[in-house]
Amino acid sequence: MTEEKKDFTFDSINVLSFVNSKSKILIVVSIVAFVISSIVTIFIKDRYESSVILFPASSSSISQSLLTDNTTKKEILKFGDKEEVDQLLQVLYSDQIRNRIIDKYDLLNHYDISPDSKYKRTKLKREFDNNIMFSRTEYMSVRIDVLDIKAQTAANIANDIADLVDSVMTRIQKERSLKALAIVEHEYLSQKEKMKKFDDSLSIIRKKGIMNYESQAEVYNDAYATAIAEGRIKGAEMLQGKLDTLALYGGAYVSLRDLMVYETEKLSILEAKYVEAKVDAEQDLPHRFVVSRAEQAEKAKYPLRWLIVLVSTLSSFVLALLLLIITDSIKKKN
Numbered sequence: 001m002t003e004e005k006k007d008f009t010f011d012s013i014n015v016l017s018f019v020n021s022k023s024k025i026l027i028v029v030s031i032v033a034f035v036i037s038s039i040v041t042i043f044i045k046d047r048y049e050s051s052v053i054l055f056p057a058s059s060s061s062i063s064q065s066l067l068t069d070n071t072t073k074k075e076i077l078k079f080g081d082k083e084e085v086d087q088l089l090q091v092l093y094s095d096q097i098r099n100r101i102i103d104k105y106d107l108l109n110h111y112d113i114s115p116d117s118k119y120k121r122t123k124l125k126r127e128f129d130n131n132i133m134f135s136r137t138e139y140m141s142v143r144i145d146v147l148d149i150k151a152q153t154a155a156n157i158a159n160d161i162a163d164l165v166d167s168v169m170t171r172i173q174k175e176r177s178l179k180a181l182a183i184v185e186h187e188y189l190s191q192k193e194k195m196k197k198f199d200d201s202l203s204i205i206r207k208k209g210i211m212n213y214e215s216q217a218e219v220y221n222d223a224y225a226t227a228i229a230e231g232r233i234k235g236a237e238m239l240q241g242k243l244d245t246l247a248l249y250g251g252a253y254v255s256l257r258d259l260m261v262y263e264t265e266k267l268s269i270l271e272a273k274y275v276e277a278k279v280d281a282e283q284d285l286p287h288r289f290v291v292s293r294a295e296q297a298e299k300a301k302y303p304l305r306w307l308i309v310l311v312s313t314l315s316s317f318v319l320a321l322l323l324l325i326i327t328d329s330i331k332k333k334n
Contacts, residue, residue, distance in 0.1 A: 029320040040308075051294055053143055092161065130147075144161055181277040217250065
């Protein structure tokens, strides 16, 4: 009777028995994997991590918060809410900040990317995104994490990015606020010029002797009636001349006077808006509150060499074991 060949089964006894029978090969493979992975980790550059924690400031207007009596205004000293966090993250991901950091630290050479590479900008952006990360925390703050082969460089980049947030957001808002200021200033100056013309016109009428149409008309009419009744012809003629002047210019005087009241109110409103727009355009406040600035890391965060060696050695052991099992099963079937 021929001996029946049995396939290998994965129970604990079979596995231990098989490992024991192939122990020399498995030990050699594990030692080789250990040595190779240890040597490889020596050439992996250490990477240090530095972080900045910041909160966005409220996005309310300076003039609305400080100069106007507005019950719905936002407090400028409050931290921003979800909307402001999203805005801050969008600014952090902007090309303006990325390009300024790339230029300042010459990241193309720093990341060992050849200037002649066909896809150098793509590679640079990938390295930037892999080493510089922005995230929202559970406390509605924003975290900036920077990895670099130099500990001080990582800290410097993180702090510079936090500082750039203000300059970028200020520049964006300045563009809008300056245009708004120009519009309000034009309307304000136009209104002042219009008021000057009205005032000049009133001055001309006042030189005709009209100071208060209603009061003067009442007084002159009473005096004229008295002069006629008393037979004072010359006095009546003089008063008639004044009444004729009132009749000629009185309507224009009343119209200009009433119009001046309305236009003065309009000028007052425009002046207040002009002051607010000027404050918004010329003044600026920080757009973020820095809770924790980045400091130079004392030890590297990556790589975890012991973990790399351990995983490589165990992976090699398991892979070698599987290959031996497969090879042994094939031989038994043949």
